[in-house]
Amino acid sequence: MKHLLQLSTLTKEEIMNILQDAIRLEQGEGLDSAKGKIVANLFFEPSTRTQYSFQVAEEKLGCKVISFNAAASSLQKGESFYDTVKTFESFGIDAVVIRSRQDEYYKDLVGKIQIPILNAGDGVKDHPTQSLLDLMTIYQEFGKFEGLKIAIVGDIKYSRVAHTNIEVMERLGMKCYISGPEEYRDEQYEYVNFDQAIEEMDIIMLLRVQHERHEQEMSISKEEYHKLYGLTMERVHRMKEHAIIMHPAPFNRNVEIADDVVECDKSRIFKQIHNGVYVRMAVIRRAFGG
Ligand code: NCD
Numbered sequence: 360m361k362h363l364l365q366l367s368t369l370t371k372e373e374i375m376n377i378l379q380d381a382i383r384l385e386q387g388e389g390l391d392s393a394k395g396k397i398v399a400n401l402f403f404e405p406s407t408r409t410q411y412s413f414q415v416a417e418e419k420l421g422c423k424v425i426s427f428n429a430a431a432s433s434l435q436k437g438e439s440f441y442d443t444v445k446t447f448e449s450f451g452i453d454a455v456v457i458r459s460r461q462d463e464y465y466k467d468l469v470g471k472i473q474i475p476i477l478n479a480g481d482g483v484k485d486h487p488t489q490s491l492l493d494l495m496t497i498y499q500e501f502g503k504f505e506g507l508k509i510a511i512v513g514d515i516k517y518s519r520v521a522h523t524n525i526e527v528m529e530r531l532g533m534k535c536y537i538s539g540p541e542e543y544r545d546e547q548y549e550y551v552n553f554d555q556a557i558e559e560m561d562i563i564m565l566l567r568v569q570h571e572r573h574e575q576e577m578s579i580s581k582e583e584y585h586k587l588y589g590l591t592m593e594r595v596h597r598m599k600e601h602a603i604i605m606h607p608a609p610f611n612r613n614v615e616i617a618d619d620v621v622e623c624d625k626s627r628i629f630k631q632i633h634n635g636v637y638v639r640m641a642v643i644r645r646a647f648g649g
Pocket residue numbers: 408409480486489519520566567607608609
């Protein structure tokens with residue numbers, strides 16, 4: 360049984376194995392390879408892409424899928440997170456996919472839950488399958504990680520996508536350049552000026568401002584944010600010829616990314632979403648020892 364909780368505990372080799380499996384799955388191999396397994400998707404926080412791409416991945420593998428509706432569950436009667444997960448385990452399901460607002464929620468479960476736990480995002484800490492789909496997209500584009508330069512721009516402090524990506528990308532030999540507003544800085548990283556970095560980057564990854572995690576409103580307007588940190592067409596024209604644009608989505612058009620940039624030639628945003636299905640198939644297979 361293999362959980363997927365944090366990418367930082369996986370070796371480079373394990374990560375490459377997942378990516379290679381995802382690429383094979385994208386080519387049409389492995390359909391129905393987890394036939395009959397029952398997987399429950401427990402999302403305690405809103406999600407479109409992660410939740411439904413897990414569901415598509417499970418269906419393609421032949422699993423039976425239970426989608427948990429937190430708003431119509433006994434959580435509303437005060438049932439705890441732990442008791443909810445334990446209940447699903449007691450039904451005899453084979454794996455759980457969990458997203459929670461709480462950082463490292465899985466610490467309450469590991470050792471007590473005997474089925475694989477796949478982390479679909481915990482608080483501001485980790486988002487392993489998002490990073491894997493980002494890595495798959497980069498690998499398919501460049502055929503390597505070593506030496507690539509990526510700018511990650513936006514609300515770094517509250518972004519589990521940034522935290523997971525920076526750790527794994529640096530470990531795989533990429534160089535991460537971090538930029539974004541003062542109020543969302545994470546002091547563990549060094550910051551660069553976005554406009555000065557653009558010409559040198561192989562990848563520019565924009566992040567959404569995570570308003571739902573902030574206690575205070577952003578101190579600058581959306582227009583001001585767009586002017587300072589938004590990827591506009593003018594900035595796109597300054598990118599290297601082969602460079603690409605990424606965003607985990609949901610994106611705010613005309614805030615962190617201009618409307619006409621979302622689907623421009625350099626954008627791989629919808630390719631990322633597409634790849635999400637295959638990395639999720641790969642991690643489910645891994646969980647079942649495949
Ligand atoms: C991200 C998340 O939920 O962490 N979205 C996603 O999973 N694709 C990023 C975000 O919500 O901004």
